Amino acid sequence: MRIGFYICHCGINIANTVDIEEVMKFASQLDGVVVAKDYRYMCSDPGQDLIEEDIKSLNLTRVVVAACSPRMHESTFRAACEEAGLNPYLFQMANIREMVSWTTDDKEAGTEKAKRLVAAAIRRVVLHEPLEARRESVAQAVLVVGGGIAGIEASLRLADSGKKVYLVEREPSIGGHMAQLDKTFPTLDCSACILTPKMVEVGSHENIELLAYSEVKDVSGHVGDFRIKITKKPGYVNASKCVGCGVCTEKCPVKVPSEFDMGLGVRKAIYVPFPQAVPLLYTIDRDSCWYFQKGTCRICERFCDVGAVDFDQKEEIIEIQVGAIIVATGYDVFDASKITPLGYGHLDNVITSLEFERIINSSGPSGGEISLKDGTAPTSVAILHCVGSRDENWNRYCSRVCCMYSMKFAHLVRERIPEAKIYELYIDIRAAGKGYEEFYNRVLDEDVTFIRGRGAQVTRLATNSEEEGKLVVVCEDTLLGIPRRIPVDMVILSVGLEPQKDAAGVARMFKLSCSDEGFFLEKHPKLAPVATATPGLYLAGACQGPKDIPDVVAHASAAAAEAMAMLDRGYVVLEPEKAVISEETCSGCRICLDLCPFDAINFDEEQNIAVVEEVGCDGCGVCVSACPSSAIVLRGYTDEEILAEVEGVLA
Amino acid sequence: MEATQVAMKEFEPKIVGFFCKWCAYQGADLAGTSRMKYPLNVLPIRVMCTGRIDPTYVLTAFAEGADGVLIAGCHLGDCHYETGNYKALRRFALVRRLLEQYGIEPERIRLEWISSSEGSKFAKVVTEMTEEIKKLGPSPLKEVA
Ligand SMILES: Cc1cc2nc3c(=O)[nH]c(=O)nc-3n(C[C@H](O)[C@H](O)[C@H](O)COP(=O)(O)OP(=O)(O)OC[C@H]3O[C@@H](n4cnc5c(N)ncnc54)[C@H](O)[C@@H]3O)c2cc1C
Numbered sequence: 001m002r003i004g005f006y007i008c009h010c011g012i013n014i015a016n017t018v019d020i021e022e023v024m025k026f027a028s029q030l031d032g033v034v035v036a037k038d039y040r041y042m043c044s045d046p047g048q049d050l051i052e053e054d055i056k057s058l059n060l061t062r063v064v065v066a067a068c069s070p071r072m073h074e075s076t077f078r079a080a081c082e083e084a085g086l087n088p089y090l091f092q093m094a095n096i097r098e099m100v101s102w103t104t105d106d107k108e109a110g111t112e113k114a115k116r117l118v119a120a121a122i123r124r125v126v127l128h129e130p131l132e133a134r135r136e137s138v139a140q141a142v143l144v145v146g147g148g149i150a151g152i153e154a155s156l157r158l159a160d161s162g163k164k165v166y167l168v169e170r171e172p173s174i175g176g177h178m179a180q181l182d183k184t185f186p187t188l189d190c191s192a193c194i195l196t197p198k199m200v201e202v203g204s205h206e207n208i209e210l211l212a213y214s215e216v217k218d219v220s221g222h223v224g225d226f227r228i229k230i231t232k233k234p235g236y237v238n239a240s241k242c243v244g245c246g247v248c249t250e251k252c253p254v255k256v257p258s259e260f261d262m263g264l265g266v267r268k269a270i271y272v273p274f275p276q277a278v279p280l281l282y283t284i285d286r287d288s289c290w291y292f293q294k295g296t297c298r299i300c301e302r303f304c305d306v307g308a309v310d311f312d313q314k315e316e317i318i319e320i321q322v323g324a325i326i327v328a329t330g331y332d333v334f335d336a337s338k339i340t341p342l343g344y345g346h347l348d349n350v351i352t353s354l355e356f357e358r359i360i361n362s363s364g365p366s367g368g369e370i371s372l373k374d375g376t377a378p379t380s381v382a383i384l385h386c387v388g389s390r391d392e393n394w395n396r397y398c399s400r401v402c403c404m405y406s407m408k409f410a411h412l413v414r415e416r417i418p419e420a421k422i423y424e425l426y427i428d429i430r431a432a433g434k435g436y437e438e439f440y441n442r443v444l445d446e447d448v449t450f451i452r453g454r455g456a457q458v459t460r461l462a463t464n465s466e467e468e469g470k471l472v473v474v475c476e477d478t479l480l481g482i483p484r485r486i487p488v489d490m491v492i493l494s495v496g497l498e499p500q501k502d503a504a505g506v507a508r509m510f511k512l513s514c515s516d517e518g519f520f521l522e523k524h525p526k527l528a529p530v531a532t533a534t535p536g537l538y539l540a541g542a543c544q545g546p547k548d549i550p551d552v553v554a555h556a557s558a559a560a561a562e563a564m565a566m567l568d569r570g571y572v573v574l575e576p577e578k579a580v581i582s583e584e585t586c587s588g589c590r591i592c593l594d595l596c597p598f599d600a601i602n603f604d605e606e607q608n609i610a611v612v613e614e615v616g617c618d619g620c621g622v623c624v625s626a627c628p629s630s631a632i633v634l635r636g637y638t639d640e641e642i643l644a645e646v647e648g649v650l651a
Numbered sequence: 652m653e654a655t656q657v658a659m660k661e662f663e664p665k666i667v668g669f670f671c672k673w674c675a676y677q678g679a680d681l682a683g684t685s686r687m688k689y690p691l692n693v694l695p696i697r698v699m700c701t702g703r704i705d706p707t708y709v710l711t712a713f714a715e716g717a718d719g720v721l722i723a724g725c726h727l728g729d730c731h732y733e734t735g736n737y738k739a740l741r742r743f744a745l746v747r748r749l750l751e752q753y754g755i756e757p758e759r760i761r762l763e764w765i766s767s768s769e770g771s772k773f774a775k776v777v778t779e780m781t782e783e784i785k786k787l788g789p790s791p792l793k794e795v796a
């Protein structure tokens with residue numbers, strides 16, 4: 001063993017409170033140390049040269065540098081070792097700046113602690129073994145899950161840069177919630193007008209393989225090499241034959257509530273969710289189709305000129321390999337019927353915001369007419385903010401978009417029914433965004449009554465003639481400090497945004513973490529808002545938390561950029577600090593399998609032993625300390641190496 | 652306590668610190684970078700995760716003459732490996748009980764959650780723990796040896 005020891009003054013940063021001379025003398029007497037040197041700045045070029053020359057001329061087999069934190073310069077010195085022909089992992093650093101010299105004014109005590117850390121590093125380095133960092137190539141394709149505006153944006157950015165994209169959407173068409181919206185705040189562009197061109201682009205892009213009416217069933221592998229299984233549900237219409245003429249829908253005798261129109265309109269059993277759907281491929285809904293439910297009908301088949309209807313279609317399993325994954329599964333809206341006093345579900349003319357988006361849409365179920373159950377136009381409308389949001393009983397967080405879309409509604413009602421009385425019941429107005437405050441001011445000028453108070457109850461019980469036949473909204477006006485009763489014809493509940501109902505299951509499949517509310521968790525709330533704890537897995541859009549469209553688009557573009565950067569680099573470096581299981585000592589108890597947070601341990605049934613899949617292992621070592629047979633070693637952090645440090649600091 | 656009185660004059664306890672690389676070690680670095688002054692009694696050892704800490708590390712530390720052991724990692728829910736610190740939490744209870752059987756006071760071992768931004772918490776924990784162990788005196792295992 002020929003160890004070279006080097007200590008850095010770091011100008012006066014270390015030398016002021018650590019006696020360099022003395023530590024050097026101490027180190028030179030330790031077992032294996034053949035040379036001990038100091039330098040003003042070890043990390044500088046001359047400092048590194050010093051080490052490199054010694055490695056060559058003195059045949060050093062190990063190197064220890066006492067300097068700053070390994071987080072600063074471990075990689076610098078490892079590279080220097082490698083440059084001189086020494087395996088970079090036969091190196092160890094002692095942190096005597098951040099952990100010692102900067103934390104004290106007492107030079108004697110500082111010197112003593114520095115010696116302890118140096119002794120530990122020297123004892124440890126003796127046990128080091130040469131290791132190799134591995135490089136693996138990256139599959140040049142990306143999986144995007146969810147075809148809302150987030151998934152659409154991410155797919156287009158990637159595809160435009162020449163990357164292969166698989167876009168998986170579980171509904172028959174992409175578009176997500178944005179396709180259901182009428183106008184979008186604050187500029188009031190028509191949602192379909194700005195979304196449809198993007199949808200069409202996705203459908204026709206040569207680099208995008210759109211898998212609609214499909215779901216991801218299994219994810220395995222790791223960054224650079226994810227293996228995905230996708231099930232394509234049978235829609236019983238042959239995509240290569242269907243020309244989208246729509247005769248089948250016209251002839252189909254079955255009518256069911258349309259999901260796209262929030263149940264306010266009807267669709268047929270063979271349908272496209274909306275006219276601009278992409279792909280424009282008709283789908284038979286098995287659950288309502290008479291042929292599947294009762295055994296007879298097949299009218300659509302008879303009328304299809306091109307013979308596209310295929311009742312024998314089967315579920316298809318598609319297997320793909322991708323280098324990165326972008327999850328863009330979006331949100332769900334709060335179920336307003338949970339708050340019984342608000343009357344949703346049992347009082348006529350109490351509707352949710354998403355229903356209202358369909359009602360005011362000119363291609364919606366009422367052709368854009370705002371009308372009550374009896375067909376007449378309302379003369380007064382109340383819009384209740386924060387339904388299910390900012391509420392201890394439901395969701396504590398702010399849904400971020402409801403203030404803005406509620407004010408958008410006021411504006412649209414005013415446009416259609418100029419003389420209507422319009423009330424906004426709010427807790428606080430949150431209009432932080434480019435052009436948002438201006439929009440708020442605009443609506444304030446449109447004769448809309450803003451009442452500061454949460455709508456507590458909606459009732460038909462009239463207490464005077466004015467309330468007769470009306471919906472009465474009960475609230476406390478917190479500015480006036482009085483309870484109020486507001487009689488109106490229509491109540492719109494501005495429901496908040498929630499995680500998708502199956503978010504927990506999706507999280508499990510992709511090994512995502514969820515925040516307290518159930519939205520998917522990003523790697524860092526500020527500095528890594530699209531990356532996740534799993535390398536190669538990114539988030540886009542409202543699945544990470546409530547967002548409006550501009551923020552969703554920015555988020556999705558960022559996710560695409562991260563995935564692109566990884567694909568373009570072409571390789572992933574896999575640090576060698578991984579767990580390794582000894583075949584001889586493994587007893588096959590399987591305890592480690594469930595402990596591994598990355599599912600990186602597989603079981604070899606034939607040999608009855610556990611095997612670490614090296615690329616999936618992130619080197620946490622949880623399995624090592626739990627293995628009852630001590631069969632697992634964490635390279636770079638072996639028991640012996642850590643215990644050598646323990647002995648070293650206490651020696 | 653008689654035996655310890657000899658060493659009492661300037662008793663400086665030796666505390667072995669096991670810090671996870673992702674949170675606590677960075678928090679400790681930050682305390683240094685921010686030039687926070689704290690007692691030098693804690694001797695840091697970097698591990699990947701608190702979940703990596705084998706009970707034998709703690710036992711070895713005491714056997715080798717440590718007066719205390721400080722384990723610090725990411726806050727619950729923030730572990731870089733998701734749940735490593737929960738595993739550490741469970742093992743910690745076990746180790747503590749084990750140590751009691753050897754006559755080692757439970758105050759001599761401490762588990763703390765320190766994020767990479769909590770330099771001041773790191774300095775505070777080290778200061779407190781050093782004072783506490785100074786009061787307790789040298790580890791009872793030292794008398795045996
Ligand atoms: C009433 C209302 C009005 C709004 N008005 C505006 C407005 O005027 N301006 C504005 O900026 N924002 C508005 N918003 C917010 C806007 O809807 C969202 O910002 C945006 O739609 C979020 O897009 P997304 O792609 O992240 O999610 P989504 O639109 O929810 O899309 C998610 C997609 O993923 C699919 N999916 C989900 N799970 C899976 C799975 N497991 N596998 C495959 N596919 C899956 C879904 O089917 C869907 O197509 C409004 C919201 C509401 C509720």
Ligand code: FES
Pocket residue numbers: 671672673674675699700701702724725730731732735736
């Ligand atoms: S990485 Fe810090 S406790 Fe697991």
